[in-house]
Amino acid sequence: MPLADLKVLRRIRAAAQGRDFTSQERETLARIKPSRTYPRPKPSLRPYEGSIALLPLAQFYTRDIPDLRTPAGTDLLQVLWCPFDHPPKSYMPKTVLFWRSEAEVTNVLTAPPEPPAVQYQGYLPEPCLLLPEQITEYPHPSVLSPDILSLLDDWGRWEAAGDVVDSRYASYPAEFYRINLCVAPGWKVGGWASWGLTDPIPQSCPTCDTEMNPLLTIPSAEWGSSDRGWIPCELREPAIPTRGGEPRLDQPAAIQIGRGYKQQLYVCPASPEHPHTELMQ
Template identity: 55%
Template sequence: MWDPELVVGRPRGPLSEVIGKIAAMNVTPVTPPRPIDVVAVFPQLAPLARTATRLHPRPGAPTWHDSSIGGPLLWPAEEPWPHCEEPHVVDGINPARSPADLRLERRIFAASHGREMTPEERETLARIRPPQTYPVKVAVQPYEGPIAMLPVAQLYVRDVPDLSPPEGKDLLQVLWCPFDHPIMPRTLLFWRSAAAVTDVLDTPPEPPAVQFDGYLPDPCVLEPEQITEYPDHLELSEELRKQIEQWSVPQAAEEDLTPDTYYDLVLSNAPGWKVGGWAGWSSTDPSPQHCSECGTGMEILMTVATFEEGDDDANSWSPHPHPGAGPYPGHRGYNATGVQIGSGYRQHLFVCPAEPEHPHIELMT
């Protein structure tokens, strides 16, 4: 049993005060230490610890040779660019828009931040998003032909210690189709050796349209940081869950959280873009995932996130200083990548640990 008096390494004062002190000390983005050493209180969690690499994306101009979100890929010129051959449809309520128009819209929001928009800017925005007339037509509009996929992430093993590539590979590239399949983008994973790419494709094709704004990532450079995580409470035994919830009553009250959410929000696993670690569960319960080719239990490779901040009011997972401290101009708050999964969820990518190049699995949580 846990000892209610055993709270090792707990800083004094609310999390907001602790975070403020840590922010003043650090000069590079570092996740604040957890306010409680949860393994000292619950040793049962020790064998469940996993490392994760938080990517900490921030606006930038990455190159082929950088790890990035939404940046250019080190793609061989002789290798065909991937296209999605599945059906693509949109409705009249959410018309698809071209990548060029979405980027132009974002540039206008950024340039006009803190001032009135010019008549020309307003006219351009009205062209990109014409006012809807009512009643809204919901007719389905199909897009014929294959859709070029968009770069989502490029991760070099040298930068991301929690990547476990196939032998001889040192680079992971993630692309997706910017349409729902059926409730989130369909992704493709490519492992390759960077040294083998001698002639790079400098102008890859782009899709004619993007179904939702959040399916077009903005280019971001990364500030990778390795941390330790523990499972979501839904992946623990019922007995341990009850012990943690009972123990969390005073801790949760101090941070204005509920006992059934304190562990998940503050102590278990980090929000945001990351590689490895544990999945967070909110919109669905965890269920065993097995490789379709060999039956091996799948493990989480990467989390594509809508938000970098956690759901706790203290934002205890926010690194300090915040990478590319925002808010970012426009309407995206602190979401540097511009990505949105569903109504603000995460997309977890699971791979086969026995053979990473076996088909992967996508889950929205």
């Protein structure tokens, strides 16, 4: 989709929250997204000549995230991505990491270059502010030993923890761990990896073969219907429903990976300067 059309689409939907579209808005939407016809025509694709500008995805400072391990002389991580799939290896945006020194960033572009189009609407990040909060989480059940899993399935041990455990989980205590304690959903720097689309897959550094660590989780949503306990207290009040395609409280960046998955970035603990890897989960 042309980037200019997508921005107009989002702007119209945001302006029309709580009211019907005007006739002019309907005409514009019909031009940008005409009604589907069946059989659907095969899209006409042609190679794009020239370079494609990357889109800014996220920016992190070590002053906000002290645990962020950066190369010597840097205190800032900027993550950009190409808003197109890169088959056959990757069916999600390809990311690029820039480790920089905040003091050396002097010429800030007020209007950075943009690509002419994006492959999917969910590949255009909506500008929003990240408010880092340090939390405690635990490993995904699929990487725990059978002995630990049996302990998690013992309701008596959970009862000994007191009122912090919801009694509704008495019949399936291990679910309390899976939903409320392990692998926090949402945007996350570091922490434990999320699994589910596949079994755990060790990530090895392509340069030195060292086992890599999770760097960043890019989710399609901040939370889901089964893990609402992770919703920040200030966002638990009912909100006005949004129109399709518009950012919601659980999708402030309006990003979607695949059919609602996560994109995980891994870095080498031996050297953050080694190439990073990407994984969809």
